[in-house]
Amino acid sequence: AGSAGGTVLAAAVAVTAVALAVAAWRRARPVREVLFFPSPPSCIEALLAEAAEPGTPARPCTCPLPSGDTALSRLVRRLLSARRSLDLCLFSFSCPQLARTVQLLHRRGVRVRLVTDSLYMGLHGSQIGRLRHAGIQVRHDQHSGYMHHKFAIVDRKMLITGSLNWTTQAIQSNRENVLVVEDAEYVKAFQDEFERIWEEYNPANYSFF
Amino acid sequence: AGSAGGTVLAAAVAVTAVALAVAAWRRARPVREVLFFPSPPSCIEALLAEAAEPGTPARPCTCPLPSGDTALSRLVRRLLSARRSLDLCLFSFSCPQLARTVQLLHRRGVRVRLVTDSLYMGLHGSQIGRLRHAGIQVRHDQHSGYMHHKFAIVDRKMLITGSLNWTTQAIQSNRENVLVVEDAEYVKAFQDEFERIWEEYNPANYSFF
Numbered sequence: 513a514g515s516a517g518g519t520v521l522a523a524a525v526a527v528t529a530v531a532l533a534v535a536a537w538r539r540a541r542p543v544r545e546v547l548f549f550p551s552p553p554s555c556i557e558a559l560l561a562e563a564a565e566p567g568t569p570a571r572p573c574t575c576p577l578p579s580g581d582t583a584l585s586r587l588v589r590r591l592l593s594a595r596r597s598l599d600l601c602l603f604s605f606s607c608p609q610l611a612r613t614v615q616l617l618h619r620r621g622v623r624v625r626l627v628t629d630s631l632y633m634g635l636h637g638s639q640i641g642r643l644r645h646a647g648i649q650v651r652h653d654q655h656s657g658y659m660h661h662k663f664a665i666v667d668r669k670m671l672i673t674g675s676l677n678w679t680t681q682a683i684q685s686n687r688e689n690v691l692v693v694e695d696a697e698y699v700k701a702f703q704d705e706f707e708r709i710w711e712e713y714n715p716a717n718y719s720f721f
Numbered sequence: 722a723g724s725a726g727g728t729v730l731a732a733a734v735a736v737t738a739v740a741l742a743v744a745a746w747r748r749a750r751p752v753r754e755v756l757f758f759p760s761p762p763s764c765i766e767a768l769l770a771e772a773a774e775p776g777t778p779a780r781p782c783t784c785p786l787p788s789g790d791t792a793l794s795r796l797v798r799r800l801l802s803a804r805r806s807l808d809l810c811l812f813s814f815s816c817p818q819l820a821r822t823v824q825l826l827h828r829r830g831v832r833v834r835l836v837t838d839s840l841y842m843g844l845h846g847s848q849i850g851r852l853r854h855a856g857i858q859v860r861h862d863q864h865s866g867y868m869h870h871k872f873a874i875v876d877r878k879m880l881i882t883g884s885l886n887w888t889t890q891a892i893q894s895n896r897e898n899v900l901v902v903e904d905a906e907y908v909k910a911f912q913d914e915f916e917r918i919w920e921e922y923n924p925a926n927y928s929f930f
Contacts, residue, residue, distance in 0.1 A: 546910040550866060603884070657759060657894030660884050673898065675812075675869050675884065685866030687918065689882065691900070691907065698900065701755040709896065 542694035543590075543670055549688035551583035556609055559585060563592045563616055583690070584683055587672070588613050590692055594666045597623045599706045601661040604632040605678040611639035615646050626650045627709050629659040637679075651713035659709070663702055671699045751903035752799075752879055758897035760792035765818055768794060772801045772825055792899070793892055796881070797822050799901055803875045806832045808915045810870040813841040814887040820848035824855050835859045836918050838868040846888075860922035868918070872911055880908045 557573035573579065591598065591613050598617055605611065605628060618624045626643060630652040633640045644650050653659040663673035674690035676682055693699070766782035782788065800807065800822050807826055814820065814837060827833045835852060839861040842849045853859050862868040872882035883899035885891055902908070 544906060546907060548910075548914055653896070657896065658891075660891065660895040660897050662884050663898065673884075673900070674882070675871050682867075682869065686869040687862070687866065688869050689872065689911070689914070691882070697753060698755060701757075702898070705757055705898070 543692055544694070545586070545590075545692035547583040547586055547674075547690040547692070549583050549676060549683055549690070550685055551585075551683050553577050553684055554582045554584055555579040556585055556588050556613070559588050559592065560612060560616055563620075584609070587690060590670065590672055591617065591664065591666065593670070594622045596667050597665075598625075599665040599668075599703070599710075600624070600626040601628075601659070601663050601706055601709065602626065603629050603658060603660045603662055603677050604635070605639050605643075606635070606637040607678045607680045607683060608639065609680075610678045611642055614643060614648070618643075618646060618648050624648045625706075625710060627659065627661075627706070627713060628652050630654060631658070639678075651710060651715065653709075653713055661705075661709075663706075665699060665703055665706060668703055669696075669699060670694045671702050673702065752901055753903070754795070754799075754901035756792040756795055756883075756899040756901070758792050758885060758892055758899070759894055760794075760892050762786050762893055763791045763793055764788040765794055765797050765822070768797050768801065769821060769825055772829075793818070796899060799875065799879065799881055800826065800873065802879070803831045805876050806874075807834075808874040808877075808912070808919075809833070809835040810837075810868070810872050810915055810918065811835070812838050812867060812869045812871055812886050813844070814848050814852075815844070815846040816887045816889045816892060817848060818889075819887045820851055823852060823857070827852075827855060827857050833857045834915075834919060836868065836870075836915070836922060837861050839863060840867070848887075860919060860924065862918075862922055870914075870918075872915075874908060874912055874915060877912055878905075878908060879903045880911050882911065 555573050555575050555577040556579070557575070558570040558579050561568070561570040579585075588609070591610075594617050598614065600614070614624060626640070626648060628640055628650065632638065633652055640650055662675065662677055663671065665671055671693045672690060673693070674688065676688040676690050682688055764782050764784050764786040765788070766784070767779040767788050770777070770779040788794075797818070800819075803826050807823065809823070823833060835849070835857060837849055837859060841847065842861055849859055871884065871886055872880065874880055880902045881899060882902070883897065885897040885899050891897055
């Protein structure tokens with residue numbers, strides 16, 4: 513009986529070790545994903561509720577939209593994975609769902625910085641004012657050329673970039689692509705570009721007041 | 722003397738072997754590049770001349786623009802590396818320099834296919850008409866949403882994608898990014914998207930005539 517007990521114990525230890533190794537490998541495996549739009553109109557309330565209060569079962573949303581797996585829900589999930597920082601460089605930002613996602617991260621203590629284009633910032637439906645009201649740092653260009661980037665960097669380690677402006681029209685109607693890349697070389701290039709722009713658009717340097 | 726000759730021969734063989742190995746490794750190493758714009762106005766005549774008639778010394782261009790290494794010249798070099806195919810999926814295409822690059826590839830026997838947005842295709846300065854005249858296959862959307870992609874695939878193996886529309890304004894004035902990625906997984910995702918769009922925009926399916 514002692515020998516059988518020992519065998520069972522050894523087997524349990526082996527199974528646990530394998531499970532831990534698989535989990536570690538999954539965590540360590542860099543994220544690689546391509547999202548294509550248009551994405552059908554979908555509800556992300558359950559995702560936001562789970563992110564706001566982890567572990568609490570989400571109450572079903574009463575809106576008529578489906579809440580399945582879409583390009584938008586995948587993008588939101590990637591953003592919600594932020595723990596420390598979110599750097600955003602967005603030509604235009606008018607999608608309320610993505611604005612709520614960013615606000616939630618800000619409330620959760622993630623350091624959010626947002627660079628945008630000065631012309632598109634003031635357009636009807638822009639979410640920039642709302643994000644500023646919420647206390648999120650926003651900087652914008654002051655030149656004639658457009659700040660046309662559309663990228664996000666999560667925790668200085670995951671790059672989300674592509675053709676997609678963060679507008680509901682683009683998400684639901686346009687042919688668009690978004691690459692999700694966890695690759696130190698690409699991330700560094702974009703992080704450096706972000707820091708250059710962040711400094712260049714420092715309000716202390718604005719000349720048009 | 723025989724022994725010294727043998728040593729010299731062995732050393733020469735070793736040096737050659739190392740040089741060949743380095744060259745093979747360089748060729749095999751996948752391209753990874755990030756280009757940021759704006760790119761200063763620059764002359765790409767020497768690049769085009771060399772691509773049109775390899776080996777012939779290029780006559781110096783008489784235009785006043787510098788012909789150094791810029792984001793534009795790097796983009797052109799990547800495109801000119803095409804040997805078999807070039808698949809283009811571009812929201813707007815009005816840059817004459819990039820149009821000449823694509824035409825040169827077409828003349829050199831590279832199979833060029835171009836998908837574009839129906840609305841932007843007819844705008845002032847668009848190069849689409851010129852490319853069609855040159856015999857390049859062009860297809861466009863017929864829906865209300867924009868075909869907003871801005872990517873190119875060279876020889877079904879190198880992906881060039883980002884925020885950059887192929888317009889002189891964007892190249893010279895905007896903050897833009899272009900990723901160059903030689904990675905089978907990302908390339909396949911975009912190649913599949915290209916083929917889907919190419920079929921969907923088949924003129925046989927157009928309904929607005």
